[in-house]
Amino acid sequence: MIVDLRIAVRTHACLLLLPLLVATGCKQSTPLRPAPLLLQGAVDIEVNRLLDSIQVTHTDTIGAWIFAHGSIDGYPVIVSRTLMGAAHAAAATALAIDRYHPRAILNIGTAGGYDTALHYGDIVIGQSAVSLAAFKSPPLPAHGGSHPLEWTAMDLVPRPGEVNNLLHEGTATQFSADSGLLAAAHRAQAYTTGRKVVDGVIGTSDFWNQELDRIAFFRQHWHVSVEEMETVPAAQVASIFKIPFLGIRVVSDNVPNGELAFDPRTADAVQDFAMRVVHEYLGRL
Ligand code: SAH
DSSP states (O other): OHHHHHHHHHHHHHHHTHHHHHHHTSOTTOOOOOOOEEEEESSHHHHHHHHHHTTOOEEEEETTEEEEEEEETTEEEEEEEOOSSHHHHHHHHHHHHHHHOOSEEEEEEEEEEOSTTOOTTOEEEEEEEEEOSOEEOOOOOTTOOOOGGGOEEEEOSOOTTOOSOOOEETOOOEEEOOHHHHHHHHHHHHHOOSSOEEEEEEEEOSOOOOOHHHHHHHHHHHOOOEEESSHHHHHHHHHHTTOOEEEEEEEEEETTTTBOSOOTTHHHHHHHHHHHHHHHHHHTO
């Protein structure tokens, strides 16, 4: 009888507060909190300035991944250190989406320039990202060598409605940036002085490529501006969950320009630019 009464009281309260409770699942104690922004960088040098900026309240460690919670302009933000490479980036993105339901994802970091117009410290806003990781080779006999420029690109992402997974040959996996995040990056670009900031194509694979012919091949086919190791897998997972995504990279090396040495100091510039993008994005929410 007492139990019934409690249920009746709770049901009545739920009905009165219906508009609010739809969002909270009728948990009276859960305050309404906006979905956080997720800021990703692979390694410490790519997240340390972000961590300094968000006034970290607590950090979750899940396996090898850390997720630091804080805020920017009063808005909840999570900084995620994804670790390097595709598998790490995809796993960190999936974990963050499942646990924290981010409103949008900004993936930032260093990258190797392919475009000779880009130098140390220049920033590329990833209008799109293309996978440089999936290829099918023509058959060759033993001692036939290996000829990467003859490989055909593949897209492993299923098309809408596709039942069986097919290898889509002749096309690479590509993702376009979210228009809202891109617009915020363009507004941030307008504020940036003394540094080149351009739109471009980010190419991703677990590969550090220093072969000029291969670089030319990727530029010819996909107009790749910079190569790195995380953007596409993070974008791929984000796209499955329909979460707005943007990649931003700073040039830390550039083989075609002979800038072979990786310069870790460039990571500061991309974090500072990302903070500007976040301010612009939040300002229009
Ligand atoms: N500490 C490393 C440098 C990092 S390189 C060293 O010992 O040299 C790997 C990271 O930098 C990856 O997260 C990748 O996204 C990025 N990166 C920078 N330049 C790159 C390049 N030319 N090719 C591939 N990844 C690059």
